[in-house]
Amino acid sequence: MLTLEKRPTPSRGWTLATPVLAVVLTMIAGGLMFALLGKNPVEAIRIIFWDPVFNTQFASYTRPQLLVKAGPLILIAIGLSLGFRAGIWNIGAEGQYIMGAIAGAGFGLAFYPSDSPLIFPGMIVAGALGGWAWAMIPAILKTRFRTNEILVSLLLVYVAEKILASAATKFLRNPEGHGFPGSRNLARIDSMNNPELISGTGMHWGVVLAFIAVIAAYVLLNRHLLGYQIKLAGQAPRAARFAGVNPNRLVVMCLGASGALAGLAGLFEVTGPAGQISIDFNVGYGFTAIIVAFLGRLHPIGILLAGLIMALTYIGGELAQLMLQIPAPAIQAFQGMLLFFLLALDVLSNYRIRIKSEGVA
């Protein structure tokens, strides 16, 4: 009979192998689901994972789009991973993303129609501050009143969504928009535009910052005292306290950093790909980034790869809808499987499977 035996330390081999295995298992189980829906599973998997990168008809367009889609995911997930490593659970990145976009767009629109070159940098600062401030609410409530940051940060997402609806229909509404909801299109205003930096690559400032964040997080975690404290607090909270780590300071740092990065992701999205504050501006990047953070093993390089894979399933999923008429919920289930298999396979990194004979048992 099979028994599980806890490993003294998580297996390094399995830690690296499980994400790959999870992707493979998702392909198999997803293929099965597509087959049950009456679609050709091999073709569906090929369209999702292969066509966005290599199809001659689409790839020249979809390849840069991978970066556009992955950029905010990576940026947010890097911020979240710092807290997650220290056992600080910011589930509300979606709200911080919204508030960053509103604060940044609001700053820029307050100066409309000025074309000062200082406006865009000011919007970036405002965006980071907006996300940071929204994350400070659960941080201060936690350090002062011991509230649970999971609940507070999550519920603040819904508050942020109401503020977003109000911004789109009232205080940031385009005065020349015939009364319809939505702000001015920032991507069409030169002083507020976050353009594609090199034509045909999908690179915009948000993607650039995502890459910088990956490197910065790597350096922080491996070379810096704060990174050491973050890791120690997550693995051995008591030991961390004896080592002089101030838990409150860590909460404020981690929530603040993840909030500011989520706010920046929102700012670069609203000034670039999305273009405007609208009622449905947020499309779940803040929540998907949680999956990306875990899929990437909370490791900066892993998150970079996981963000790209997640983006691939989105873009490939749209192609599969378009070409094979696979329903959207099936694509979402497919993405869900990825996290499901990853978490399930975590057993293998933390436990050893032993086969015992009946007699001994």
Added chain:
Amino acid sequence: MKTFTKLMTSGLLALGLAAPAVAQDDPLQVGFVYVGSIGDLGWTHEHDQSRLAMQEHFGDAVETTYVENVPEGADAERVLTQMALSGADLIFTTSFGYMDPTNNVAARFPNVMFEHATGYRRDTPNMSTYSARFYEGRAVMGHIAGNMTESNIVGYIGSYPIPEVIRGINSAFIHARAVNPDVEFRVVWAYTWFDPAVEAEAAQALIDQGADVILQHTDSTAPMTVMQDAGVIGFGQASDMGQFAPTPRVSAIIDNWAPYYIARTQAVMDGTWESMDTWGGIGSGMVRIGEMTDAIPAEVRASAQALADSIASGEHHPFTGPLNRQDGTPWLAEGEVADDGTLAGMDFYVEGITAEIPN
């Protein structure tokens, strides 16, 4: 390598440009982009039913495809581009939030025709816009509601406080007051187009406030379930919602896009397609009144039908003076009718509504 990619791209573009010329032999490719799920039994469902009706009308001459649950903004732009790259000749985008993405993509694909529902921007000659005068249907629903309510409190589930929704509330209220001077409206804002849980809560909140007739401007059938339990009546929204007849669903406003989709597809085939704005009502068949059930007294059914007929013929405009704004300032003089510009941007209630438009 880079030159090679460029060559490939321009080659593809050339192929794309050539497509309409050879379209006589190949089936015309028509794409649809939906904001919701085709199973929402409301807004998206009706667009998809109309797509299927159009497909059936043309048979093998047309191939249709769709992508559902497409978020507005950057994702919509990507889906639209992919659709255009895959060879679509005509693309319908069926949510207000697709306005900028559709115009952006239309500018890049001058030989693909784009049709955007409920928007107003037509930047390039290959962009058209279309919408329906749902407020004409609301007038009929308001007429029935004013007649049917016993508590004199009519509930209204609003999605977002935007002109489209405010127009509907005003139209329903004007026609409810016309038959029942004591009627009052209570409005609850759901801040969503489709969220069964929130919509059900909104319906319950209205029932708790004494409403015995509820109109909804959200897409799910969840309010109907609540109304059924409470013995309250309501109206199908966007779709017939006939599974809730005879009560609580006593009638419905049905979006009927099929004739428009057929006409516009035909126009592309004939080469007569032009950029235009269409705002159809009961008269053109774009708005249909769902069957009125026996739960409505016969004389009210007759007067509601007469109202619908007079709107269809153009004899009656739902916004006809004398009408004042909520604050009492005059809006329309006796006999004057509202112009489309004011209606399109309507951001005020008419006199008599006690609710406030939220900030």
